[in-house]
Amino acid sequence: MTDTLALIPAGIDTYRQPVIYMHEDCHICRAEGFAAQTRVRIDLRDQWVIATLNVVARGEWLAVDEAALSASAWSAIGAKRGDIARLSHPEPATSSSRLRAKAYGERLTEQDFASIIRDTLDHRLTDIDLAAFITACAGERLDDAETVALTRTMQAAGETLDWGGRTVLDKHCVGGLPGNRTTPLVVAIVAAAGQMIPKTSSRAITSPAGTADTMEVLAPVTLDERALRRVVEAEGGCVIWGGALNLSPADDHFIRIERPLDFDSTGQLVASVLSKKAAAGSTHVLVDMPVGATAKVRSAEDAEALMARFLYVGEAIGLRLALHLSDGSAPVGRGIGPALEAADVLAVLRRTAGAPKDLRERALDLAGKLLDLAPQGLCQAGRARAEALLDSGEAEAKFLSICAAQGGFTEPQLAPHRVEIPALSDGVISAIDNRVIARIAKLAGAPGQKVAGVRLGARPGDRVSRGQPLYEIHAATPGEAEWARGYAERHADVFAIAEEPE
Structure with a gap:
């Protein structure tokens, strides 16, 4: 032939x-x-x-x-x-006309989105087509009804896990806050409390680490559905990468395009999160929304609009949803990057003297609210229950059991190349730019190099002296260390240092 x-x-x-x-x-x-x-x-x-x-x-x-x-x-x-x-030659994509319609401001129906999703999964749409679609949906260009339609079609395109009518708790953070690795802690606490929390997580899109990247430092995360069910039935919870389960598979294609574009749209963010929560079989979901000048959600007004969209879509698709506003003014914990964040998680679970208090408190807040959200909730006593489970060591034991069930626990390693970045003046740290410090961690090699990233040596409110280390760059190679150092030196204002009053 x-x-x-x-x-x-x-x-x-x-x-x-x-x-x-x-x-x-x-x-x-x-x-x-x-x-x-x-x-x-x-x-x-x-x-x-x-x-x-x-x-x-x-x-x-x-x-x-x-x-x-x-x-x-x-x-x-x-x-x-x-x-x-x-x-x-393949047949032309049937959804091309709907892509053009959206680019010119028309509203799309559930049938339109289904056509786009189908062509996306069949690879009939080019990367240029997908970039045009994502751009046309950016900002507020998807209304509530369109967001519901997109969420439903994204979920319907893949598998949906069935947990037999049981209560399934879940938690998600909208992101934009480096080092905010509360999920493994929340899963350990909630599972130790006897609740079911099969957490499927994503890898980094525009950040130095996603939950799956960090958890992969500690245990295998690429599990199929059979292995997932085995872990959850044995331990009540897991922290795995959702990409191996075909849950809302079109979202993985959109994320591949969003990563180099380096932006999200409100509607697509909500559809991405909730389509995967529904596909994972979750029934009760807590959404953490950090708000800060350099976080993903930058103002109270933006947070209010995003919260309204989450609640509207959650109700429409049958999810019990709660939202938690948190401080997004600075990174959380000390580590930024998979291995460094994993070390912070272990420090909190092990109750070590140097464990980051802000990460501990955020995890307790979220675990407490999630326990309160359950149908047999603790009526505002969830946080006290969460704290007792953490302080007693039960959460640590549960986490290690989950790691063992997922394939075995591994201690995080340190990077071989480390560069200290000093303060250029005396004073008090007034702010840390989340976006710039995350960029430095990525230039150092995170998340591709698990040991790469940034370890903070000071936080807002700390007094520092000229020459005192503000943070340390961790890299797997000398070239990446120098690349990140050069960028850091050109952005010395990543730490805002105010003069102390006389």
Whole structure:
């Protein structure tokens, strides 16, 4: 057949974007008019995938009668080296007109969103198409009804866990606050209290660490549904990465585009969070919303609008929702980055003398409110119960049991390269810029390098002297350490230091 080629693995990880590599002299490229960035349908036995074409100039690694597939494309069709696949032009995405409609300000229906989600999962939409959709929905361009419709269609596109009518507690933070790693603590406390809390978490989108990134330092987080159920039935809770469970799978595609764009929209944020909570089988959900000038939610007015959207959508899809406003003016804990945040979590659980008090107090507040939210809640006594479980060591024991059930506990390690950044003047720290300090941690290698990040040596309200270390950059390589140091030196005002009154 003239429209077939032998397949070989390219050995290239393109994350969730299927890519096909073809030689520039390939007969199919010439006959079909395929060019760089063309969308190509690949059929193999009873599987198919749509991939983006990269054209290979003359070279020895790819023959003219072969096509190489990226890791995601190879996996999608279950290919084996030497398989013969049929290549063709795919049918146009049926949702293209709805994308254009949204870009011009039209409201979309549940049917419209379902079409977009379907084409997203079938890879019929290019990254440019998805970027246009995300941009067209940014800010307040999704109203309440559209957000409900998007949430429902995102959930319906994947699996939904069924826990047999039992109460399932859950917690989510909208983000934007470095080091705010309360989730593992909340899960340990709530599970120790005898409640069910199967926590599925995400990896970092625009931050130096997501909950799954931090938890992965301590225990395996890539569990399938069977393993998830085994852990939860044994321990009452877990902290795992949700990406392996096909819960609201379109969201993972949107996140891949949002990461380089470095922004969220209100409607898509709510749809992302609540579609995954509903898909995880949660019944009662607490949403933590840090508010601060350099947090994701910057003002009381923004918080009020976001809270209203969460409550509206939660009620519409049948979730019992509560919201918690917290201080978002500065990072939480000492560590920013997966291993450093994991060390903070363990310090709180182990009740060590140097454990960060702010992380402990936030975790107790959230665990207490979540215990109060349960149908057999403790009527405002949840926080006292949470504190007793933490102080007695029961939460620590439960956390270690959860880690063991997920595959085994591991102590976090320190980075081999560390650089101290000193204060340039005497005074009192009045503020820390959340966004800049997070950027420094990312330049140091977080979250890709688990040991990378920033460890804070001072906090708002502390008096410091010129030359005193404000924070320490942790990196896995000297190059990343120097890269982060250079940025830090150009942004010395990340710590605002006010002169002490005479």
